[in-house]
Amino acid sequence: MAEPKVVLFYCFTPLADPPAIRLWQKTLCESLDLRGRIIISPHGINATVGGDLKAVKRYVRDTKSYLPFKHIDVKWSVGRGDDFPRLSVKVRPELVAFGAPEEVLVNEDGVVGGGVHLSPAELHALVTARGEEVVFFDGRNAFEAEVGKFKNAIVPNIKTSHDFVAEIESGKYDDLMDKPVVTYCTGGIRCEVLSAVMKRRGFNEVYQLHGGIIRYGEAFGDKGLWEGSLVVFDERMVQTFSEHPKVISHCESCETPTTNYINCGNLACRALLLLCPTCIENGAGATCSPSHKGRR
Numbered sequence: 001m002a003e004p005k006v007v008l009f010y011c012f013t014p015l016a017d018p019p020a021i022r023l024w025q026k027t028l029c030e031s032l033d034l035r036g037r038i039i040i041s042p043h044g045i046n047a048t049v050g051g052d053l054k055a056v057k058r059y060v061r062d063t064k065s066y067l068p069f070k071h072i073d074v075k076w077s078v079g080r081g082d083d084f085p086r087l088s089v090k091v092r093p094e095l096v097a098f099g100a101p102e103e104v105l106v107n108e109d110g111v112v113g114g115g116v117h118l119s120p121a122e123l124h125a126l127v128t129a130r131g132e133e134v135v136f137f138d139g140r141n142a143f144e145a146e147v148g149k150f151k152n153a154i155v156p157n158i159k160t161s162h163d164f165v166a167e168i169e170s171g172k173y174d175d176l177m178d179k180p181v182v183t184y185c186t187g188g189i190r191c192e193v194l195s196a197v198m199k200r201r202g203f204n205e206v207y208q209l210h211g212g213i214i215r216y217g218e219a220f221g222d223k224g225l226w227e228g229s230l231v232v233f234d235e236r237m238v239q240t241f242s243e244h245p246k247v248i249s250h251c252e253s254c255e256t257p258t259t260n261y262i263n264c265g266n267l268a269c270r271a272l273l274l275l276c277p278t279c280i281e282n283g284a285g286a287t288c289s290p291s292h293k294g295r296r
Helices: 018-031 053-064 119-132 161-169 189-200 212-220 277-281
Strands: 004-012 035-041 044-050 076-079 086-093 114-116 133-136 148-150 180-184 204-208 226-228 261-263 272-274
Touching: 004 053, 018 035, 018 044, 018 053, 018 086, 018 180, 018 277, 044 053, 076 212, 119 204, 119 212, 133 148, 161 261, 180 189, 180 212, 189 204, 189 261, 204 212, 212 226
Parallel strands: 035 086, 114 204, 133 180, 180 204
Antiparallel strands: 004 044, 004 076, 035 044, 148 226, 261 272
């Protein structure tokens, strides 16, 4: 494979026949020898797909030819060629598994009642204008923030997106209801739902980082408000925005700075562990121990 690429995109738009969209997307990807994960729901599409550059370009072009997907914001990154083990195209009730499909109302313009979209530059303008009053709220699973997050961000202690509704309703964050809250996630899709969930529960000034951490990293690299690396859900595991990103996470065995995730060697556990190459070579993580934290 000459030039492997990975593309990530989503689109919230009403889809009358998700099974038909699934069949089209599956057939298209198979014809181009692409792999990845695509979810179709009555609310739209969420896709991460990788393969040869020419094939990925053809896939994006053909997907955009469908009128409801014409304006999808496609995020490109360098792949390795083996980023996904297989192709998975499924129909689900939700694009993001919050366990509350009734929370998401969509029209041709996207999610109804979500937060105000901010570009990376607009985010900086908000922080410049409002200073420490601005609160960054991580919309990802807690383990993702271990290797990278916005400075001083609030990181809810959740394992899956299913936990968010109960977390927001717990009262832990009621003191933020009248503050400017900026939600952020990998590519933006989780914040589409999270910001709507927060607004419906009384948070008055909610924003979402448009394009997510990926677009922010493209704009500012490691010279802005972001610290560390970005967890991605393929074989790469992490993505960086410069040659020398700040390392904020540490090996669970020896405390050496590292962003290296591996699965626990116990097949019944398979928790994600942060272990440096030296500790892996010495056998750390081969079996379960009380220190293993369930991350995924």
